[in-house]
Amino acid sequence: MHINAYIPDKQNWNRKLLHIYWGLVLIQIPVEFFYFLKVETQEHITANHILIPTLIMVLIMAGMEAAYRLSQQTLDYFILIGGSFLTFTIIYFNYDVKMAPLYVLIPILVSIFYFQRAKFLISVVLSLLSLTILFNLSDLLAAIPILGLATLIAFGIMKRGVEILANLHATTELKQELMIKNIIMDKLSKTDALTDLYNHITFHEYLEKLIEQSESGHLCIHLAVLDIDNFKKVNDTYGHRAGDAVLTSVSGILKKSVGLNDFAARYGGEEFAVIFTEKSTDGIYEILERIRWHVSQTKYDELSGQAVTISIGLCEYSKGMGKEQFFGGADQSLYTAKKTGKNKTVIHTFPLLKTN
Template sequence: MQMDASNQHKQDWNRKLLNAYWLLVWIQLPFQLLYAISEQQDLTFIINRLIIPLLIMILIMFLLEFINMYSRMLLDYYIISGGAVLAFTLIYCNHDLKLAPLYLFLPILVSIFYFQLSKIIYTLALSLVSISILYWIKLSVFSDYHAIDLLTVIPVLIIVSIIAAGIMKRGAEILDNLKATTELKQELMIKNIIMDKLSKTDALTDLYNHITFHEYLDELIQQNEAGQFCIHIAVLDIDNFKKVNDTYGHRAGDAVLKSVSSTLKNRVGLNDFVARYGGEEFAIIFTEKDTDEVFELLERIRWQISQMKYDELHGQSVTISIGLSEYRPGTSKESLFAGADQSLYTAKKTGKNKTVIHTAPLKEAN
């Protein structure tokens, strides 16, 4: 996936470079027309300086477009070479302009975009070959160029290439630093997430801990002062858990805790909140359900847990007792939790393995 994204990014840049070439081709037309009009040149001048080079450059561009469409191999080198040929054509047809050799900077600038030293060296070689050929067949013959002019242009091309390589190297360093900074930020973010999760969850069961439970309950009650949605608290306790630890060991007890936790987490709704309150005790906050729905769900959970057999307990099962309390506007968090805890106590004292609803919530002054 990452390789595909990299290839797509390179293709996008190749497309942009081809578009820049097209712009260079068409931008010659108005400038050459203005030059011909201002100098009152004849038809021969227009044909030689405007029409012929324009047709040659369009032919080169169509060839590059064909390669871009049907061949991806060595496409970078084809685009660089195409830029060198365009520059050669422009210099050849504008040989009488002293600044015409500056067109050789075009492929050198293009090579920077690929961030590869080999392409800059390749471009420099093309440029040196181009200026040498142009000097011998055109510039020295028709434009009064001398050997000293050639010896002046060649060092400039080399210096520009060295600067291009420096720019490329600096750009690569910036990208590496940016990548390292990004990776460091991501690493810190992951560590913060992990630390935040560790501070909010129980290591054994991966449920929220009792501190997070109370923080969430406080916020939920504060948001629900007007009693716009239902809130229920269920407190659950594994029956005879001390006997499990004493008889089968703490490893067996941990297996039971993990299994019960997984069942609770998988059976409650997405908007419900499950926490390990401490030891073998769990607490659940139910929202957007009425008392009958919560009771039925808790009974299904209680029955499912009672049917589970544990190899660690030699095929035995465990049961849970549950106390349930409903939040009413004006009730404090302490009273709400006390109601569920009182119901749990009743369930324990009246036979265990049952769910008891707290029907007489404590009243307190506002």
């Protein structure tokens, strides 16, 4: 039986156990004084039941405190052994007190905190050794059943604690697995499987939220719509696997080029959309031109060493424009780029022009 649940708070719990033993020492002094005050002289009380046992107990505690500061790795065993010496001292100097032998159970109870069978058995052996040294055979035979019963109860408590902690650990792991699965499922529902960009639905959700922020807080946003030129010809000539390679490459260029506060999505088919936030039109135009140039310089083995080009339309949001007009402005600029030679970036200017 072994469990590591104790380890993260090991130093903190060892400190608490030392506090318990210090409390035992402090309580024992007045208890002994008032008990023996009735039966012995003041001088005898002071020497045999106050000064000497207190000195020994303080020395034992000093040893455990030194171990606490020097070695946390072996401190568990110092606490178990030191606790056994401490209870041995109390029983030895209070031999005539009927309930004194019960102190021998304290190290066993303390060992439960470690949830480790080896340390529990060490405390049992030390307690049994204390009884063997302190009592004659008849008293020892009378004490062993009590010690045995207490040991079984303590062992059962520890075993039950281990089971609870194991169940808690299993439940925690299950919750973590479910959380990871939920995160993965959430990501899959929001992203395009091929390009790993956000999908069409997520794009519109995000666009609506940013427009709301722009209307209420004057957030500056731009929308760029990008389309791969002659993509149908790529699929018809080289196949859909070649088309997928192009889509994956273009999406990778987008992801590397846009900022952390920008939003890139695969809008559908060979069309992409990027929402830019808090950037000037000139700055965004430069980013889009770098993207366009990079795409035009990328060669594909699947296309017999050829490259593809993209056309881009860009529109800045104006207050009161609304989502439809905003997207329409970017889309109309893309249409202009397509109609005027492709492989270019066109910035939208008001008013919207009819394209039919």
